[in-house]
Amino acid sequence: MKNKNPNGEDTPLDALLQEWKPKPSLPPRFQERVWRRIERAETAPAPAVSRAQLFAAWLSTKLPRPALATAYVALLLVLGATVGWSQARQENARVTTELGARYAQAVDPYQPSP
Amino acid sequence: MRRGVLILTLGLVGAALAYCCFYLMGTATPRALMRSGQPELAWLRHEFNLGDAEFNRISALHQGYLPQCKERCLRIDELNGKLSNALTTATQVTPEMEKLLNERAQMRATCQAEMLKHFFEVSRTMPPKQGKRYLAWVRENTCLREQAMNHGEASHGEADAPAHRP
Numbered sequence: 001m002k003n004k005n006p007n008g009e010d011t012p013l014d015a016l017l018q019e020w021k022p023k024p025s026l027p028p029r030f031q032e033r034v035w036r037r038i039e040r041a042e043t044a045p046a047p048a049v050s051r052a053q054l055f056a057a058w059l060s061t062k063l064p065r066p067a068l069a070t071a072y073v074a075l076l077l078v079l080g081a082t083v084g085w086s087q088a089r090q091e092n093a094r095v096t097t098e099l100g101a102r103y104a105q106a107v108d109p110y111q112p113s114p
Numbered sequence: 115m116r117r118g119v120l121i122l123t124l125g126l127v128g129a130a131l132a133y134c135c136f137y138l139m140g141t142a143t144p145r146a147l148m149r150s151g152q153p154e155l156a157w158l159r160h161e162f163n164l165g166d167a168e169f170n171r172i173s174a175l176h177q178g179y180l181p182q183c184k185e186r187c188l189r190i191d192e193l194n195g196k197l198s199n200a201l202t203t204a205t206q207v208t209p210e211m212e213k214l215l216n217e218r219a220q221m222r223a224t225c226q227a228e229m230l231k232h233f234f235e236v237s238r239t240m241p242p243k244q245g246k247r248y249l250a251w252v253r254e255n256t257c258l259r260e261q262a263m264n265h266g267e268a269s270h271g272e273a274d275a276p277a278h279r280p
Contacts, residue, residue: 059118069121076125080132088140095144099157100255106154107179108229109187110257 161251162244171239179232186225193218226257233258 027033062068105111143160150156155176159169197214204211233252237245253259 056115059122060115063118063121072121073125073128076129077132080129081136084133084136085140088137091137091141092144095141095148096157096161099147099153100161100251103154103158104252104255107176107183107232107252108256109183109225 162240162248164240164244168239168241172236175232175235175239179228182228183225186221186228190218190221190225193221229256230258 063072101111147153147156147160152173155169155173158164158172164172193214197211197218200208200211200214233249233256237248239245240248
């Protein structure tokens, strides 16, 4: 028969358990390995963010700022106007040269054919 | 995000509109010239700042000159044909060939002289300053500016040779 307290517990076992102090044995160079892992985790590159994600973030956080939005719209307006004007000047020069050549051809039959 | 997309779109649409406006404004003159009945005369009017009266007079001169010019061209073509026929059978220069060559040279000289007369007449119809500009222009852009003589000596007189006509 085993000795049991009124609660039905095994008293020698309780005593034994209370005396027991576990002495964990760490693997060799445990501390050094832990520090190495921490170092590695700190120096590892951050998870890659795609350009689309960056653009989406810029679009939702940076662009709506009034100053940036105004500057962006103004810049595109100036850009469109500049390119349009520059191409118009090229077209002007082309048509002027072409019509001059046509006039010369009309009055001068010695002009080489285009 | 939605506001950002709206601003992005606004910028792009604005750029496209600005491009179209400036391009259409900048090309209004050449488009008007090309739409006219005689674009080359419209160009002359625009290039030399001619008024209505001057332009009407120059148009009349132009219309009067062209049929005569075409007639002389037909005569030169005819002489070219005759000369070509004579050359196919000839083994030496015949009196007939000499006559054709002289006749063609004479016709070409007449053609150029008439052309020059027309240019002077047109220039006199313009305001003096524009008339001078016009004469300078025809000097540079018509057969009045002859090519340098060349016997295949590439370096000979290269620096003095006039530029090729367009």
